[in-house]
Amino acid sequence: MDDPRLDKWLWSVRVFKTRAEATAACRAGKVLIGELEAKPGRDIHAGETVTVRVGAITRTLKVVAHPRSRVGAKQLPEFITDLTPxxxxxxxxxxxxxxxxxxxxxxxxxxxxxxxxxxxxxxx
Known part of the structure; x- marks a missing residue:
């Protein structure tokens, strides 16, 4: 399966409610992969660490797998590992x-x- 775009992945693992919000966050510099700012069209790979600033919280997520589409909240552990302190x-x-x-x-x-x-x- 192809690696998805970053904005689509953020939307599908329920970090943002809409894909447009995910795209806007990427363009605003609120999404980092490793320690570098990431564009919304960048491919995301399993094993990468994504840091996302959402409101007052900075979430740190590790990519485990890529969902085909938006997943339910109960299925999230299959696709991400939450490393947020x-x-x-x-x-x-x-x-x-x-x-x-x-x-x-x-x-x-x-x-x-x-x-x-x-x-x-x-x-x-």
Whole structure:
């Protein structure tokens, strides 16, 4: 089987929701193979390490095989090995919580209702 394009592979192993998003990420320099920026049309080979910046997280994936088309989430271990450190996932989770707690500039102190909602969120 021919080696697929990088953007198609990123889409088929569910790193991006659409192939257009995968192409845009490659063009923006958010996808590295080894330590070099990769173009969307580059062929991807088994055994290569791909580093992808998706939002607040930098994922490191090792190519195991090439799927024929987009695969289900349960089938992903057949095609990729996730080498992303646990600290990256923790940092992304923390950034999500901080985003929810951020207040607009000039909004003042939290109201009593706001404090109760934060208490429910964090089980205080």
């Amino acid at each position: 646990a600290t990256e996932y923790e940092r992304a989770r923390q950034a999500g919580i901080e985003h929810m707690l951020a207040r607009e500039r000039g909004k003042g102190r939290p109201t009593k209702k706001d404090r109760r909602e934060m208490g429910r969120l964090f089980n205080w």
